Amino acid sequence: MIAVQRDGETMELHRTLRLEGTLFLMALGYLTRLPVPADLPESDDLTVRAVKYQPAVGALVGGIAATVLWLASAVLPGMVAVLLGVAAAIVVTGAFHEDGLADAADGLGAGRDRNQTLHIMNDARLGTYGGLALGLVLALRVALLAAMPPLEAGLALIAAHGVARMGVVHVMARNTSAHLVGLRALMPNVTPDGYRIALASTLVLMVPLVLAVGPLATLFGFVAAVLCAQVVRILFIRRIGGWTGTALAPRSRWAKSASTSASRSGSDGLTRPLSGAPGGKTCSEERYF
8 A cells, every 4th residue: 555655646746747847848938949849738727837937947048148158258358258148148038028128118108198009019110219228228238247257247147037037927916917808818827826936936046146246235136126127017007007028028127227237336346236138939929928
């Protein structure tokens, strides 16, 4: 009987590990261009449960960017190494949030009401506001990372990618979609357990950065990111009544920019900036994972 019970427990553990691995691969396949098995299952239930792995996928993207930065910094000037690291994250994610940031900036800048704002945000063409926002955010990220030692810049990339993904999870869990009719109103949210797991994994991701730059610098940047993200969240709620796939991208982008700026100027070199970003397919897809 004991042997049968142990066999049953072993089989249950294997099923659980297999399911969790599938959920992680679903998140990885949606948020990046990295190859995943083509036969992954698809269902709304699994999609909701896979959201908890967004910070982990973000950290993986940040880890790739950090690795490129560290390797390049050994043989190339610091600015070039930072550019290559940032470019690596963009390639891995397929410029997911860069696309969404530009679309959202165009919508907020040129839209006069809710319907026009949503229409412009769903337009794939790049406008003046989008081009300016994209250029300024990328320039700010590169400048702040270049001002940091390579080790700390790489750790900041890893932590910021994870924190940014947690910001997206938070918005999806605490707010409703701006699309109130049709299938878009049925977009998946986040389970309570999934939210807690995502938050816990995000805190773990920040530990190396805390050890490298200290808790005060990390906390200062994190608080700045949260405050900026809340401002952006309120802006979108007032303008379009909630979130869309496109609207989530600038929230994470602007939050990271705030954290880098605040950390850099926090205490005359004591604090260090966070920078980086998560990614995925295309922000015009409103079924944002």
